[in-house]
Amino acid sequence: MTHSAHPAPLRVGNASGFYGDRFSAVREMLSDGPLDVLTGDYLAELTMLILGRDRLRDPAAGYARTFPRQLAECLHLVAERGVRVVTNAGGLNPAGLAEELRRLARREGLGIPVAYVSGDDLLAHPGAAGRESWGEGVLTANAYLGGHGITACLRSGAQLVVTGRVTDAALVSGAAAAHFGWDPGDHDRLAGAVVAGHLLECGAQVTGGNYSDFTAHDVRRPGFPLAEIGADGSAVLTKHPGTGGAVTTGTVTAQLLYETGPARYLGPDVVARLDTVRLAQEGPDRVRVHGVRGEAPPPTLKVGLSRLGGHRGEVVFVLTGLDIPAKAALVRAQLTEALAERPPARADWELVRTDHPDAATEETASALLRLVVRDADPEAVGRRIGAAAVELGLAGYPGFHLTAPPGRPSPYGVFTATAVPQTAVRHTAHLADGTRVAIPPPPHTATPPA
Template structure:
């Protein structure tokens, strides 16, 4: 990657793009199950140097862990292989290198499968992989029932593979941004001392990692744009770490400061965004519109990374079952109370009641409704236990036996089942020096990845000064979302909500108005939980972290919205006193 490619096929509109000063990196997958034809779209839609794919998430690692239990030769994202059946030839014709974390729990197995596929389809490519993240090995004790234990690696191993001439690099659990920092370091010749440049690449990688979330997908202000089929994003990276986020010409969606801000806030915490290569200071990020569908990222400062690496642990937490009772028409609360008392009485008479019982009544009904569905509310029962019988036969019997002896109109959304295992995610931390991060080059040579020159313990950034308060004036009670956008997500058992506004005047209101106390009032679920507020003035944004909202993580499904994807939209729908000048 140190030299520009000399050819990318015969098509003049796909001429070589890479120069010593610019590298064009695209994303073609934001999760395992993303748009299947995105790889082809990105390879044929315009010039590229690198195309990346992010296939891993906390829940994905659990799914792959269960796959590996059944078949030790599995453990990687099979979709990636099917995409390569066509994409590999296209990439080779155009001189585009492919970097993906689809290796999951078995990057060596996926690398071998890619090599076999290349031989079968007649495409001469050099395949390398990165390993060392899997810590489910002797010498590490993670506790009972742990299926996966994977350290989040940086981009140094990817860079070594590309420097050795790899055309395809597959990894296991690396940070999402590592798919960009690795290629950028290889191309520009950065080393572990180039902290600002690496931090810029981390920010660009974070914007790209979730695919079309950067181009109008899941965007609060979607109504102003055509987002029926948003194109996937790409970044034009420069040697100093600055970048321009854009997309292929003619594709759907939009790239503007709002879409990029939304993705920057997604699943982040404080102003220090820590990673294995560098800690990026999100409070230094500056965004400017660089033309239609072009947003420039500049000013990013980097600090030495922490001395530890995060390790994601997944284990089977027990068994789970769910029944949703439909309550129609009048006396909804009384009907809910009756069936709840009946079910809990049945549990009391059973040999063993489930260890965890949770009821939620969703008042989806409305008065004088003109359809039966809109006249109905949903009462959701969730049970969990270490014994499958406690959530299976006992729960099914308790519900079924009420069919003719409970509230009028009794029915459920689906027949009760026997329950299913659920997962639990935990984060642990290990000394980075204990993790054998290595690149396995195309010729099979195993090379240790470079390590940071120095480290720095992670500390919160002191709150910056707030902007001048907006002058007093008339206000109106209205939804916050008329002024502010939001994006929310999960990190293990925690949830984050990033909130931003589009004007300096709105920022002068938001920074003072949306305090932790008001946040808790607007979202009563958070009232008894620790909530942290971080201030990012350059982005006109606040980022709230709600600790413990998601219990034991997405796989435990402890909450109606287990990944907190809509938590921000709930916040936007809540009413506050907003200055009329902003409305």
Template structure:
């Protein structure tokens, strides 16, 4: 098979645009339609669903989308591959078979399982988490498709596996085809988050003519592993080298992008604009995967509550200090964790009351729901007539809510029973890769020659640099890239770990790692521990670090005048 395989995406997270599945099926030709519904936080949500009802644990949204679109997909011969099975892929497969019978649609439904390690968590040294799921690879998906499945649902596979599996099945790739597999991983990584590849959350968004409703992305994967990223004609958004770079830089840790089937060398990726809304990905090389699989561990950490005080006008610092002292004195039992954050959003001589106000947040956590419940929030309300002038809160008192804790784990691939459950009910065991390679840091590439000295201006970094940031457990990544070779010569020398820590004081005391990606004119930073114990822990007001890159772009640095627009 030498023609490209057109693989579309219709979901980047659990809660994405509901109509996207129909839009993708109506919009033009596809061979395969994928959907990514899982994230570290989603696994916690599904785990709590399963606690309430053991029959749940899958993404219910997908089942409703299938009700609308199953017949359309069958008529067009589009195969569907999604990770919407979550913690219960077998249960979702049963529901899909019932649905296809009810609708009178002939659809062979298969699923992939074995990732759920919760029953064996203690035995594997993971304690007793709410969820424990190993990241499986693409070969179970490929086996289901080889056996004729029209729909494949999985649990926790790597996001890119939704693309790699169909490509491997279509082209007949083998386990040792590391470069081809790595090329498909790159394509899968680009389209896995839906419209983030077509202009969504894009730093230079004002350059895109129509962002009212960006189209979802398509990867045209070729037999050699190269691909073209595109979208249906007539849809909003744009596919450019920059929008594709933005997604390539999302939630990565370094030059080696490890997976269960292949380790993709992100430092080999080459991008080129092939035409309007068409970006070609070439040159990607791969290596044998590491011997261990990553495991996503989610546990209930305890109970959390917060109250937010509004401080207006003069003496903001003194007002904040009074509020802190009064609330802490009024608590009968001090919570295990109590943290204060003052956000100085106020302006001098403001024209509106809101612009004259700062925000003071108090967040508490404890294993006892009563300690952080009404006893805490009522203590804040009781201050209303006895505290700083202009006292008011942003919410009424309330009870505490459960918060989650994410921990990454690792397990030998041989310990994980990767199984393809075919449409006829038979099972096929998928063996782990026969070849593995321990992960190691890539040698730092040679820096480009620095720019000659010249006049500079103190302006926002974002005038010439783009950025994309996101969460990786308790860590965050910030990918930064520029558009010209001269800008790259400046960025590679200027944006060091030390400079980043000065620009982002929240990272000053944390470990920060930097990776240069010259092919993309990019530098990636991993800020360790800035998100505490994961997104569900809500250590920061931006718990998934979505705005961290935009904060960096807004900071002022001395940029050579010759580089400025």
């Protein structure tokens, strides 16, 4: 990327807040207005479990399969406009996604350079630090990397950059550092870009989606956001003109506080001080974010561990009319007795009072009694539970029926987090020309105060 004494703001957009977000957002963000960089966040904790199960079935899987299809619709637009695309859609297999994108570019006759970042997948390294403490059954183990690998890829000339598990904000801070020439010690600038990245990462959630004051604006189809990031790390949050939703200090504050805890927002590259963030409404759909201070990052990286926790089954009983609590107690007693010989490891009952007094219809006179069972053995939460419930059809409470026939049990996952030293991770940038660049840990770290 080019640099000047007074560089113009870097326009960074977002087209995905999760795996399954609006499919057309990539095309919309590229066609509805100018961008320098387009990012996409696909990796929630649950997504890592889903991708882990995909990889069990097919070692070549493990990445967000929707992303190549989204990009295929508008790859020529990416090439024509010179937009850099940075995404963590690589999931557990960034190399595999990068190769698929190369095939896509060749098929379209485009010479778009593709690079990717690796090192987050600790299962790929049998000697990974702390592995002995993970316990049994770990399906995925991924460190949350920072943005310096992305920076290296972009500085080498890559136009498409794929990562695995990086912090959501790293997609933006890594691109900003590449554009403005920041180094790892530029803590205030990096912190500003991290805050901008955090505001962008959940897509339409910062443009009015999921916002408590949703009646104040037309949020039927909110546009996806973008940030105009300055060389000092400050930013203006906005969206393409004419798109739905709104960008206000209220929507920005709501996203700023989303999934954050103390004032020190810890990241692998920098600690952003959220208590220094200042917001100002500069105009319609334009909020200036400035004043962010940064501190040296911690010496450790967060590691997300996912494992299969067992199998889960569910039955929902419909209770109609009078004596709802007594009917619920009867069902519970009957099921408990029927399963006494081999009860599930865990059974959770919940009575949801959706019924109304003197209701005009059967539906509005009905409550729901939900039974959720969990066990390591799928048989313990499968047909036995369903059969025991159905057998009460003519021998239970008056008006017995279920919302649906009992289904097959499904596996469920458990997510936990641990930490490893930053020095223990093999953060690597795989450049478009095939060169590998080792990304060193931050030169200065500091343990944040408790």
